[in-house]
Amino acid sequence: MDFLLTPNPGLVIWTTISFVGLFLALKKYAWGPILQALKVREDTIEYSLQAAEKAKADVEEMVATRQKMMDEAKKERDELLKDTRALKDSILAEAKESAQEETQKLLNVARKQIETDKLTAINQLKNQVADMSIQIASILIDKEIDTDEKQKELINKHLDKANFN
Known part of the structure; x- marks a missing residue:
């Protein structure tokens, strides 16, 4: 076993x-292609x-774009709802105002009509009272004033002085 420990110069050479x-x-032949393959693999991994x-x-x-679009859509929806509510409120307010104006007009017309009817009724009542007074006076005094016109004028003069309200 000595030969293993002593170097032989021919064997060493x-x-x-x-x-x-x-x-x-x-x-x-081996390291070049291996290093080239490693370089290709490294480049592929870097590219990946x-x-x-x-x-x-x-x-x-x-x-981010999707979120921005959703935010814009929500904003547009909120604006549309706001505009719709404002339009609804405007239409309701306008309708209410129009109804109030129409009601007020009808009330004014009714009041005028009532006043006109009241004055007409008072005048008719005065005329009827005047006619009845003439008939009663004619019956009572059995004497007539010259004309019906003078009688009515006299009675209307006295009735105007009297207050029927």
């Missing part, structure tokens, strides 16, 4: 030449990471 040859062959980052940024941008 041939081992060194074999090692250098194998090293040069591996460097030329960049694509993933870009996709993530795109998704975040789409989420």
